[in-house]
Amino acid sequence: MPLTSVLGDALGVVTVSLVAVLGLIGLLCILYSFYFRDHIRSQSQTQLRYFSGPWVIRITFILFAIWWGFGEILRLEFLRREGRVLHTLDSKWQEIVCKCYVVSNLGFSEPCLLLTLVFLLRASLQKTESGPLSQKWNIRTMIYILLCVIPLFALQMTVILVGQRVETDLNLNKKGYLFKITTEYPNDAARCFYPLLSTVFLGVFATMLTLYLFWIGRRMLILVINKGLKKRVYTLIFFVSGFYPLRVLLLGLSVLFKPGDPVFEVVAFLAFLSLLCCVGVGICILVYLPIADSLALKNLQDMEATRRITGEHNETLSLIANRSPHDDFMASSSSTKRGSISFRAMEREEQQHHADPSLFVELSLFSHSQQSSPAGSPRHHGWPMRSSS
Template structure:
């Protein structure tokens, strides 16, 4: 048992380190995006405003990823051991924390992540005159993300708050097994620690959401690949679509199996691998949807600035050339006579 506890704690420490790296990556990309915005506004290149248009939604996508990462830290059993952050909390508070985690991650941040990813992909297919570089588009997209996430959140809220009452009902036909509604279970070695679990009802709902959204992502990816003529951009689209369409179902499957895992280490290992596949999807999404567009636009910005500098030098040279008197230009005086 001590060896199992050590292995579980090692997975918890690794989770905290990976989330910390995700936060650093997100903050770097936010600073990089804001820097690109300031460069575009100072330089006055209106054409680059199209590429800079969804910058608010890109930052919101990163914030959803950071929110999800902190939720994964909250669920860790490591923090509820003696001498840790939540050591003075009773079982009731620990159960409430696990309910908050399910609602925060499975009901809100994860659906919002993939919805935002879908809107950013859809935005790249819109033409420049559709208003994508308008701030109203960013506000409208954010509202749509929250609106489409609302049904998942409300159903998860019902499953988490009302679902456990079916376990204690007198009607056996309406009773559900505990794995369908329970958000916690006691640790085998430390009965004062409540381990956060994933109710099967919430996981099934998450799986239905994953099927619909994966189908839509594949549809968007097909349209983007057919419309993009640059091989490098096509490879980025392939990487993002394949990662999202494989990581999201994989996470659902791993969380579903974790609800049936009795051994503590097997449960923690399945949850950790579910965390890893979604972390990979979030990192790829941040690189492809946030960092690389800003980096490519900055490269284009430097090229435009270089062209402007060369054009201004040529114009100055031409103006200085036209200001010279014709008598000072040294042409052979006999050229015209020789031709005649």
């Protein structure tokens, strides 16, 4: 087997493996999101509803990532070789697969993926009543994403439908840089190409997205005072604004080489790897970490409540152990004036048995004023004893 085929197969296997890992992590995060939302609703944790508000957009972000990864697998050449999955398709259908890849990935899933990431980042800057807590926020955000991606989708469709015909009629660019989508392989297997015009449209979109991302990041860094959150914002901005334009640049350089050449395969793989890093960091920072932080906050609140209740219980036991008979008598007398339910029950019992009121200890009333006895009063240790009549 030629060295080119070995390199293409190796990079293809790595691509499939990375997409499989991305899909597995995405599915686990989807289940984690459902668990978090169900946990918040069942436990009535209203203070954490803000963090579970954008759960639909988070899941949509993961689904776009899986869709994009699946398209990257269909683009691979080694799947169309003899004995592979797509080898049964004739050259015409293989060309259709490459065209669908350009429209699906470069025109829809990839832009939607980046727009969803930006809207999730923007959600933290919105007001509570109109932001993620609003029931219509997820639907409204999804509509905005689809509306924003329509222009780029239409441009990519134009490249696919009329690009080759315009190039043939006007005799433009004999090398096919602008509109070329596929090249023929000696064994009739089509190789997917990245049209230069599609990459130019994607570059304009990447520039606008990067500028908007810098603007949002600047606003967030002004409001965020936690160092850990600042690091997350810096990391997300660095990966998206750095690696996504790098992907567009690599796709633009790929037109200088023929599909199937080692340089082309390496450049295409690095372009795939650049966006994969952006997607992985986005899932980690915008989906997994907010849920993990919310659950950790809830556990911390539960531990604090338990510690507070335990401390109050220990303080109560300490007060009981240090009380004197005179304190018990004063507590009973004060409960008589306040007319507590426990005293009225004891009063009826006293009227029946003529017992000494000092024999009863009022456990329901403790105050700091009852912790000390008047000056000069004797201190008695232990519980009061029944006097003999």
